Amino acid sequence: MNVVELRDMYFAYNDKVILENINLSVERGEFMALIGPNGSGKSTLVKLVLGLLQPTQGQVLLYGASVNKFNEWYRVGYVPQKAALTSKFPATVKEVVATGRFGRVGLGHRLRQDDWKSIEEALEMVGLISLQHCPLVELSGGQQQRAFIARALASSPDILILDEPQVGLDDRYVYDFYRLLQQLNKEQNITIIMVSHDVGAIGSWVDRIACLNRKLVCQGSPHDILTPYNLNHIYGTDHPAVAGLH
Amino acid sequence: MAMLQYDFMVRALIAGLVIGMLCPALGMFLVIRRYSFMADTIAHISLAGVAIGLWMGVASSVTPLLILVVAVLGALTVDHLRTRTSLSADALLALMMSGGLALAIIFFGLAKGGALDITSYLFGSLMTVNSGDLKLILIVAGIVLLFLVLLYKELYFICSDEESARVSGLPVDRLNRIFIFLVALTVAVSLRVVGTLLVGALMVIPVLASLIIGRSFKQVFYLSLVLGVIATLLGLTASYQFGLAAGGCVVLTALFFFALFYALKQLLTYFKRHNALQKDKQ
Ligand SMILES: Nc1ncnc2c1ncn2[C@@H]1O[C@H](COP(=O)(O)OP(=O)(O)OP(=O)(O)O)[C@@H](O)[C@H]1O
Ligand SMILES: [Mg+2]
Numbered sequence: 001m002n003v004v005e006l007r008d009m010y011f012a013y014n015d016k017v018i019l020e021n022i023n024l025s026v027e028r029g030e031f032m033a034l035i036g037p038n039g040s041g042k043s044t045l046v047k048l049v050l051g052l053l054q055p056t057q058g059q060v061l062l063y064g065a066s067v068n069k070f071n072e073w074y075r076v077g078y079v080p081q082k083a084a085l086t087s088k089f090p091a092t093v094k095e096v097v098a099t100g101r102f103g104r105v106g107l108g109h110r111l112r113q114d115d116w117k118s119i120e121e122a123l124e125m126v127g128l129i130s131l132q133h134c135p136l137v138e139l140s141g142g143q144q145q146r147a148f149i150a151r152a153l154a155s156s157p158d159i160l161i162l163d164e165p166q167v168g169l170d171d172r173y174v175y176d177f178y179r180l181l182q183q184l185n186k187e188q189n190i191t192i193i194m195v196s197h198d199v200g201a202i203g204s205w206v207d208r209i210a211c212l213n214r215k216l217v218c219q220g221s222p223h224d225i226l227t228p229y230n231l232n233h234i235y236g237t238d239h240p241a242v243a244g245l246h
Numbered sequence: 247m248a249m250l251q252y253d254f255m256v257r258a259l260i261a262g263l264v265i266g267m268l269c270p271a272l273g274m275f276l277v278i279r280r281y282s283f284m285a286d287t288i289a290h291i292s293l294a295g296v297a298i299g300l301w302m303g304v305a306s307s308v309t310p311l312l313i314l315v316v317a318v319l320g321a322l323t324v325d326h327l328r329t330r331t332s333l334s335a336d337a338l339l340a341l342m343m344s345g346g347l348a349l350a351i352i353f354f355g356l357a358k359g360g361a362l363d364i365t366s367y368l369f370g371s372l373m374t375v376n377s378g379d380l381k382l383i384l385i386v387a388g389i390v391l392l393f394l395v396l397l398y399k400e401l402y403f404i405c406s407d408e409e410s411a412r413v414s415g416l417p418v419d420r421l422n423r424i425f426i427f428l429v430a431l432t433v434a435v436s437l438r439v440v441g442t443l444l445v446g447a448l449m450v451i452p453v454l455a456s457l458i459i460g461r462s463f464k465q466v467f468y469l470s471l472v473l474g475v476i477a478t479l480l481g482l483t484a485s486y487q488f489g490l491a492a493g494g495c496v497v498l499t500a501l502f503f504f505a506l507f508y509a510l511k512q513l514l515t516y517f518k519r520h521n522a523l524q525k526d527k528q
Contacts, residue, residue, distance in 0.1 A: 050413050073415030080409060089278065089406055091463040099403045103414030108396045135461050151410070 002064065003028050003159050003191045004049055009058030011041070011048060018044050020215050022058070031185045031192045033202045036212035037235050042195045043081050045212065046163050049193075050078060074103035077157030079165045081195070083148050093139065093147050094132040097122055100154030122153040125180060127173075142168045149177070153184075159191040160184070166198055174198070178205045199231065249486045257380050258372045259482060262496065264387045265436045266448065266478030270456075270470035271394055272429050273449030277457070278405045283339045284324070284426075286446035288433040291320030291346030293442050295434075296367045297353030310382055314434040320346060321430035325423055370441030370493035372482065379438055386435045390428050401425060402463060440493040447497045452477060455504040458511050473503055 004026040011019040018041045026032050036042050047053045048060055051067040060067040062076075077100065089096075100122065101115050111119075123129045126146040136144060145168045152160060160181070166174050182205055184190045196202050202209070203222035210219035211234045218225060218234075249255045269285075276284050295316030299309040324342050327333065333341070354364060366374065375383075394401075400421055403411045412418050436445045452473035453466070460466030481496030 052409065052412060071415065073413060076413065078410065078413045083407065083410075088457075090457055090460055090466045091406060092461065095463050096406065099406055099410065099414075102399055102403050102411075103416070105399075107400060107416070110399070133462075155414070 001028050002026065003030075003062070004193065005059075005061040005064075006045075006049070007059040007061070009048065009055045009060060011044060011053065012056050018214065019048075019212075022216050024210060024216055024219070026191060026193060028191055029185070029189045030208060031182070031206045032194070032208045032210060033206040034193060034195045034210050034212060035197065035199055035202075035234070036217075040213040042212055043163055046078075046161055046193075046195060049161065050076070074155050075158040077152030077155055077160045079148050079152045079160075079162040081163035081167075083144070088137060091136055092133050093128055093136055094119065094123065096136050096147055097128075097132075097150045097154050100151035104155050118156055119154045122150040125153055126150045127176075142170060142173065145169060146173075157190065160193070162192070162194045164195050164197065166196065174201070178202070181205070199226065249483070254373055254375070255486065257375045257377065258492065259479075261375045261380055261383050261439050262372055262478040262482050262492070263475055264383055265432075265439050266474040266496070267471050268387055268390055268432050269436060269445065269448040270452040270474040271467070272390070272425075272432055273453045274467050274470055275401050275405050275425065276429070277450055277453045280335050281339070282450050283336070283343065283446065284429060285433050285449040287324065287339045287343040287346065288317050288321050288430050289437060289442045289445045290343045290350065292317040292434055292437055293367060294320075294346050294349035294353060296364070296437075297350045297357060300357040300364075301353045303357075307378060310379065310435070310438070313437060314431065317430040317434035318427060321426045322423070325426045329419065329422075366441075367437055368442050369491060370437070370439050370444060372439050372485075372492035375439060379435075383435045383439070386431045390432055393424065393428055397421065397424070406463075440496060444493040444497045448474065448477075448500065451497065451500040451504055455500065455507050458504070458507040473500065477503060 002025045004024075006022045006024045009019065009022040010017065022045065034042050034045065044053065048055055049062070049067070051060070051070070054068075062070045063072070098111065098116075098119050101111060101119055105111055105115055120129065120132075123132050126149050128143065128146055128150060131139065131143065136147060139147065145165065149162070149165055152162070162181075166177060169177060178201065181192055181194070185192050194202070194206070203226050206222060208219060209222050209225040211217040211225065211230070213234060218230060250259070273282075273285065276282060292313045295313040296309060298316070299312045304312060320342070324338065327338055327342075328335075331338070365371075400411070400416055403414070403416065404418055404421060408418060433445055436448070440448055452470040455473055456466045456469035460469050477500035478496050481499040482492055484490065484499070485492040485495040
């Protein structure tokens with residue numbers, strides 16, 4: 001079954017076409033990376049999938065239903081490229097991560113014991129449990145990013161959509177993080193769509209890579225996609241990752 | 247508690263305490279979303295309601311209802327423009343505030359006279375709260391508290407990260423509209439009590455003071471309610487003892503807490519840093 005499906009989709013901001021004729025489907029249990037240069041429309045595509053933007057043409061389907069009719073949003077975990085939290089937002093790490101659970105609990109209901117357990121598990125997964133009572137503003141940028149990842153995990157999602165989640169994470173943690181994603185993907189069959197510029201590393205983790213540059217340039221297994229020819233074609237210049245590949 | 251032997255004082259106290267709690271409870275969500283001037287804006291728009299009532303010559307018992315209607319209409323307009331235009335929060339509020347005040351001035355001019363009524367709405371007159379006013383305040387308080395208890399979690403989510411709240415499936419636009427409606431109700435009934443000029447202060451200052459020392463959202467929220475109530479109690483007592491304007495006393499007391507917390511925090515930071523440096527030397 002297709003978790004996400006884009007059919008002949010176009011998107012334009014005012015009269016500037018950003019995405020053109022996109023056909024893409026992501027199957028249940030897949031781990032897919034979306035790559036492409038700055039401004040190629042990756043975040044825009046993610047927002048279309050989440051129903052935050054409406055396509056100018058074509059269809060966006062989630063679990064087979066039109067995104068506007070979809071009402072099981074608690075199944076979707078989202079890590080935005082830039083978290084919208086104001087820099088002085090007064091909340092503890094745990095309070096912020098807890099919001100990820102709200103969609104599951106439902107409007108007007110309180111979090112119950114097992115909800116708090118999921119929230120603590122999410123904190124555990126990203127290694128922030130010892131900082132849970134710390135105000136978010138007192139965390140480093142990378143630690144905050146981990147809090148936002150935990151927020152997405154707290155809803156026990158079936159599908160994770162991450163927009164450059166590894167930005168700001170240190171090298172050692174990036175590795176742990178990819179391993180965590182792989183574990184969620186393999187053990188809990190969570191579908192993952194990850195936007196990334198980390199071309200050098202993701203190849204060994206994901207099942208499929210899709211390259212975007214206004215159009216869907218190419219997609220396939222990491223082995224087929226991550227060739228010097230393709231990367232040069234996508235990124236236009238000699239990409240540093242290309243040198244490391246062969 | 248000699249002051250409690252007077253009915254008007256008891257009414258003033260109840261009205262003051264209820265509003266002292268309600269205002270910061272809503273103000274919390276406004277301050278965090280950088281809409282600190284929302285209450286002032288709605289208050290100035292409501293003033294136009296007072297003026298229109300005066301001009302039409304409606305009975306003074308109808309005026310509070312008229313204010314309520316104008317406040318709600320004004321608030322919904324603000325919300326509409328907020329979502330439909332790309333105006334920044336401060337620009338939008340500045341536009342609406344001046345618009346409301348301009349309307350008020352024009353209708354006050356047309357009405358001629360009735361100056362007494364104006365000042366009671368401009369500066370508030372807590373001591374003249376009658377039982378009708380009090381009833382309206384309690385009804386509004388009931389409505390606002392009910393919604394706050396039900397939607398606290400959602401309002402917190404929206405003010406933490408509106409986009410993520412949308413992705414989680416919350417009807418963000420509808421909730422925003424409900425929230426601004428609650429603010430309008432609260433401002434409308436607070437007008438008589440603390441006055442146009444101070445209702446915004448009561449929504450914002452206890453929250454700003456609590457933000458200095460609170461370490462979680464929950465702490466800041468409840469602390470600001472407590473501060474709102476304490477400031478009202480102390481302010482009213484001072485006003486009674488020294489014969490000063492009640493609204494002014496309440497807000498000055500709240501400001502005093504802000505200054506106190508700020509100074510305490512500075513002091514604490516200084517000592518912490520000092521101690522850390524000492525330890526480093528050893
Ligand atoms: N709100 C907006 N209004 C108009 N144009 C926009 C807006 N947001 C993005 N764009 C344009 O859409 C294009 C795609 O933006 P998008 O954020 O999707 O790129 P991206 O692939 O995520 O890039 P990056 O790697 O830098 O995150 C860019 O050319 C940008 O100028
Ligand atoms: Mg992007």
